[in-house]
Amino acid sequence: MTIWRQIAILFRLQLRDEMRTGEVTAVVVPFGAIALLVIPMAVGIETTLLSRIGPGLFWAVVLLFGIVVTQRRTAAASPAHRDALSLLGVDPAARFAATALASAILLLGFEIATGLAMIVLYDPVVVGWGWLAMVLPLVALGLGMLGTVAGSVADGRGPLAPLLVAPLAIPILLGAAQASEGLRLGVGILRWVLVLALVDVVLALVGVLTARPLEGTSS
């Protein structure tokens, strides 16, 4: 079986698991929307200010709740699960790619749902939909890969994974926030899109190249 076929099967199984448990759609998405609802209570009812800072708050929520999406129960593989996949001849790089892709798809859904909530609640100026259609998947893919690498490295040490992801996700958060700010100001954002793409390429290389060394390090 080719590595692409392995990725496709594992990816489909991960999304099916999510459909059954509803961990992201029924828990994390509403929780993210609640965060967007609660934050203005700390800022006050100054709607102009909220409209101005809305996109930045949205990206902060995507980062913090995105970590929860990548560390969902269905993305974690027990040592027995990993051993079974190894015995079946599944490439560790395929497992990384499938988990990262499934996380990215779920994160994209999370971004769209909370993005719509942010537009309704904060009424920001949203321009450059074409650029946003590139930025949102790039951010989702980057966070998905980073979360998957951190999940493998932390391996069941629950509180450690968010600490590993959050500071490392800052290049992604900065790229996304600067891109949306650039769209609002009407300046070119190509370099921020390239920064996001570069981070994604580096993370993909790290994830694929280190999948095998990380295999068999469960303790």
Place this chain on the structure above:
Amino acid sequence: MRPIEIAAAGTMLTALVAGLVVPPDAVQGDLQRIMYVHVPSAWLAYLAFAVTLIASVAHLVTKRLDWDRRAGASAEVGVVFTGLALATGMIWGKPVWGVWWTWDARLVLTAAMFFVYLAYLALRRSVDDPVIRGRRTAVFGIVAALQIPLVHFSVIWWRSLHQPPTVLRPGEPQIDPPLLFALLMAVVAFTVLYVALTRRRVDLAAAEDRLLTTGRFDEPVAGAAIAAPASKEAP
């Protein structure tokens, strides 16, 4: 005491004298002398984390534990000097900018780098087995290095309160020769200190691993010879 440690003490003393005898800055006066600690600390942060990256890659390729120990030791020393760079930056920033902290790209990203490597050290402490620890932290050490160019170029990419590079820039350095000399002395002294500290920490890490793998926990320890008084048995 090792020769490198004697060299570290000597160069630190020379750098201290140089930093005190060079003329003060025309604008900031004596306040600018904090630069002779702040800039070398920031340089060591870059150097230490770059060494962690190289040692992490080397460990994954060779699977030799001494590379993992070098990576860990370098990160530990790097975190100390990143903390020192942040602290001296805040002390310098208060009289110059009027605030201890501001949401400037260089400051925020340096603080983020500090937390990334604190997480790296937390990860090292969370795994006992040296082989498993080595592989996991090597992967994290490679990903963490993404922060280094971001921190360095942040003052160029964003409008920043922090000044752009003065020495490591295209063209001539924008600093007077006596001040540049004192700064370079401080950089050399801090670098020698980094080598001395890292070597000492690598040896300590090797001793820790030997203790873990040789399993000498069942040997008698101080006080083991003292026996509890025998209980009086009924006649």
